[in-house]
Amino acid sequence: MKLHISKPVSNLIKESIKITGSKSESNRSLLLKALYSSINISNISNSDDAIVMEKGLQITTGEVDIHHAGTAMRFLTSYFATQEGKEITLTGSQRMTERPIKVLVEALQSLGADISYVKNEGYPPIHIKGKKITKNKVSLPADISSQYISSLLLTAPSLENGIELELVGKITSVPYIKMTLALLSQIGVESSFVGNTITVSSKKEVATTNLVVESDWSSASYYYGLIALSDVGSQITLSAYKENSLQGDSVLAKIYTDFGVQTTFKENQIVLEKIQKEQLPKVIIDLANAPDIAQTIAVTCFGLGVACHLTGLHTLKIKETDRLEALHTELSKLGANITVTNEALSLEPSENIIPDVAIDTYNDHRMAMAFGPLALKTSLFINDAGVVSKSYPDYWEDFKRLGIVIKEA
Template identity: 75%
Template sequence: MKLHLSAPSNQLLRNNIQITGSKSESNRSLLLQALYPNISIDNLSNSDDAEVMQKGLKIGNGVVDIHHAGTAMRFLTGFFASQEGKQVTLTGSKRMTERPVKVLVEALRHLGAEISYGKNEGYPPILIKGKKLEKSQVSLPANISSQYISSLLLIAPSLENGLELELVGKITSVPYIKMTLALLSQIGVENSFEGNTIKVSPKAKVGPVNLVVESDWSSASYYYSIVALSEVGSEICLSAYKDNSLQGDSVLQELYTEFGVETRFEGNTLVLRKVGAPKGQTVQFDLGNAPDIAQTIAVTCFGLGMGCHLTGLHTLKIKETDRLEALHTELSKLGADISVTDKDLTLGLSGTMKAEVAIDTYNDHRMAMAFAPLAMKIPLYVNDAEVVSKSYPDFWKDLEKLTFLVDEV
C-alpha cells in the first residue's frame, strides 16, 4: 500500500488520540502470563508483534513463525528453552534470519538449554528442545540489545534456583531492563539490580494479579514530532499514560522541550502543547537508553531546519532494517546533509526540503511513522505503509483524525 500524505488545512492542531498498550510491556506481560496463568492483563497492545507473541506462546510443538517480530524471537527463545517437553523450530522473515541470536543462545546453553541452528550459525531458524534449566548463574556482554537480557530475566523466576546475571562492560538500554524487573516486582518476584549484577529469586506460584499495560511511548513520539512541526498553540491529548512510566521512551517529555513542546499530565491523559520556537539550531542527545526514538528525532530536526548529533545508536543496525543507513538514504532523498557511522548520526542545518518524495520503509514500522509528520511541511509518499501494523495498526486512521490528508495511491 502506497500512501500520499499532506498537511491539515489548519496547522493549529487540537484533538484527542487513544493509543493502545505498549508493545514492550505487552510482550513481557504475555510471557509472564504463560508462566503464571493466574496473571490477567488489561490494555494489551493490538500490534502484530503482540498477536504473534500470543500465538507463539500457545504452540507446544512444531514451527513457530514470528515474521518480523524481533522481541518475540528473543523472548520465545528463552521461554521454549525452559519448557520441558516442548520442541519447536523458531523462525521468521528473511530479515529475521539475518538478525543475530548467538549471544542469547550461548547464555541459555550455559544454563543447560538444548538449542541448535537450522541453517546459519548464530542466526534463526533455531531448533529448541525444552528442558529443565538447572544452572542459575550466567554472564552476558552489557552493551547488547536489552531484549537478550530481558529474555533471561523473564524466565528466571520459573527456574528452580532463580538466576544471577552478570553484565560485562557498560550497560545500555537500562530502562528496558528496569521495565522487566518492575513487572517481576508487580507479580511478587524478588529481584535486585546492583552494579552490573542482576539477581532474580525463584517463585513457584503467582497471583491472582492484574497487570495494566501503559500506552506506548514510542507511538507517542510521532505526536511529539507533529506538535513540534505545528503552529504555536497546537495541543494533542494522548491516553492512557502514567507519570512514573516504566518505558525508557518517556524521556520524550524532556527531549522535546528543545523543540518547543511542553508536556503535562491531566489524570492518565498526556497533553502535548507547542509553546514556542526551538531553543537552538542544533541538539545533541545520547539515545543509548531510548534508541527507538532516534528516527523520530532526526526527522523532527530536519523538518524544523535544525541540526542534530545523536549517539548511543549501535543497536539500530540489527533492528527490522539497518536504521542508520535507512535514515541516511531517505533523509538524503529529501535534501538533508546527513552522515552516519555504526553508532551515531549527524544532521547538518538544512534549508529547503524536496516535496513529493517517496519514502521507502524497509519492512520497518518506525520508518513509516517517523517520516509521516514531515507532511506538516511538505507533501510526500510512503511506500509499503501497511508496515505500521507491526506496532500501531491504527496510525493512519489517527492521522486522519488530526485532519491530515491520507490518500491511497
C-alpha cells in the same frame, strides 16, 4: 500499500487520541502470563508483534513463525528453552534470519539448554528442545540489545534456582531492563540490580494479579514530532499514560522541550502543546537508553531545520533494518545533509525540503511512522505504509483525524 500524505488545511492542531498498550510491556506481560496462569492483562497492545507473541506462546510442538517480531524471537527463545517437554522450531521473516541470536543462545546453552541452528550458525531459525534448567549463573555482554537480557530475566522466576546474570561491559538500554524488573516486582518476584549483576529469585506460584499495560510511549513519539512541526497553540491529548512510566521512551517529555513541546500530565493522559520557544542552534542527545525514538527525532530536526547529533545508536544496526543507513538514504532524498557512523547520526540545518519524495520503509514500522509528521512541512509518498501494523495498526487512521490528507497512491 503506497500512501500520499500532505498538509492539513491548518497546521494548528487540536485533537485527542487513544493509543493502545505498549508493545514492550505487552510482550513481557504475555510471557509472564504464560508462566503463571494467575496473571490477567488489560489494555494489551493490538500490534502485530503482540499478536504473534501471544500465538507463539500457545504452541507446544512444531514451527513457531514470528514474522518480523524481534522481541518475540528473543523472548520465545528463552521461554521454549526452559519449558520441559516442548519442542519447536522458531523462525521468522527473511530479515529475521539475518538478525543475530547467538549471544542469547550461547547464554542459554551455558545454563544447559538444548538449542541448535537449523541453517546458519548464530542466526534463526533455531530448533529448541525444552529442558529443566537448574544452573543459575550466566553472563552476557552488556552493550547488546536489552531484549536478550530481559528474555533471560523474564523466564528466571520459573527456574528452580532463579538466575544470577552478570553483564559484561557498559550497560545499554537500562530503562528496558528496569521495566522487566518492575513487572517482576508487580507479580511478587524478588530481584536485585547491583553494579553489573542482576539476580532474580525463583517463584513457583504467583497470586492473582492484574497487569495494566500503559499506552505505548514509542507511539506517542510521532505526536511529539507533529506538535514540534505544528503552529504555536497546537494541542494533542494522548491516553493512557502515567508520569512514573516504566518505559524508557517516556524521556520524550524532556527531550521535546528543546523543540517547544510542553507536556502536561493529567490523570491518565498527557497533553502536548506547542509553545513559543527560541530555536536551539543544535540538539545533542545521547539515546543509548531510548534508541527507538532516534528516527522520530532525526525527522523532527530535519523538518525544523535544526542541526542535531544523536549518539548511543549502535543497536539500530540490527533492528528490522539498519536504521542508521535507512535514515541516511531517505533523509538524503529529501535534501538533508546527513552523516552516520555505526553508533551516531549528524544532521546539518536544511532550509529546503524536496516535495513528493517516495520514502522506502524497509519492512520497518518506525521508518514509516517517523516520516509521517513531515506532512506538516511537505507532501510525500510512503511506500509499504501498511508496515505500521507491526506496532501501531491505527496509525494512519489516527493521523487522518488530525486533518492530514492521506490518499492511496
